[in-house]
Amino acid sequence: MHVADTRTKEQRSRIMKSVGSRNTGPELAVRRLLHHLGYRYRLHRRDLPGKPDIVFPGRRSVIFVHGCFWHGHDCDKGKLPKSRAEYWIAKIKSNQERDARAMARLKETGWRTLSVWQCELKNLDTTERMLRKFLGPPGFRSKSHPTSLKRALKNRNGRLD
Numbered sequence: 794m795h796v797a798d799t800r801t802k803e804q805r806s807r808i809m810k811s812v813g814s815r816n817t818g819p820e821l822a823v824r825r826l827l828h829h830l831g832y833r834y835r836l837h838r839r840d841l842p843g844k845p846d847i848v849f850p851g852r853r854s855v856i857f858v859h860g861c862f863w864h865g866h867d868c869d870k871g872k873l874p875k876s877r878a879e880y881w882i883a884k885i886k887s888n889q890e891r892d893a894r895a896m897a898r899l900k901e902t903g904w905r906t907l908s909v910w911q912c913e914l915k916n917l918d919t920t921e922r923m924l925r926k927f928l929g930p931p932g933f934r935s936k937s938h939p940t941s942l943k944r945a946l947k948n949r950n951g952r953l954d
């Protein structure tokens with residue numbers, strides 16, 4: 794399915810700049826992208842296993858945004874420093890085990906999970922496709938939509954999300 798890119802060059806460059814910037818970090822970059830794509834979410838629900846970074850209660854879906862180093866991704870950013878290797882291996886292993894436990898518990902209770910890795914944010918188009926595939930089309934809960942538009946969307950999609 795082709796999805797028209799409605800972003801202006803300016804918006805795109807602003808989002809790109811936020812990726813990996815010192816003051817924002819990967820999680821904020823994903824949140825900005827989601828918001829821009831029209832998704833609405835909640836953050837860090839403490840009542841859910843692993844306190845997922847981004848939560849979509851209506852879709853019963855959660856997203857974890859993982860720093861490659863801290864969560865031991867098999868990529869360049871995930872490489873261990875040479876000094877104190879054992880310390881880092883133990884630390885990262887315990888993070889990975891905690892991640893795995895949280896995912897398993899979420900799945901048991903009917904939540905869908907997606908992990909987005911920091912290094913994947915280098916390609917925003919790929920990230921966008923991945924998010925859309927995981928979440929489906931953005932909802933139209935906003936009260937700012939005129940009723941007629943809501944009705945039109947409802948007719949086309951068969952339901953309002």
Ligand SMILES: [Zn+2]
Binds near residue numbers: 866867910911912
């Ligand atoms: Zn990575």
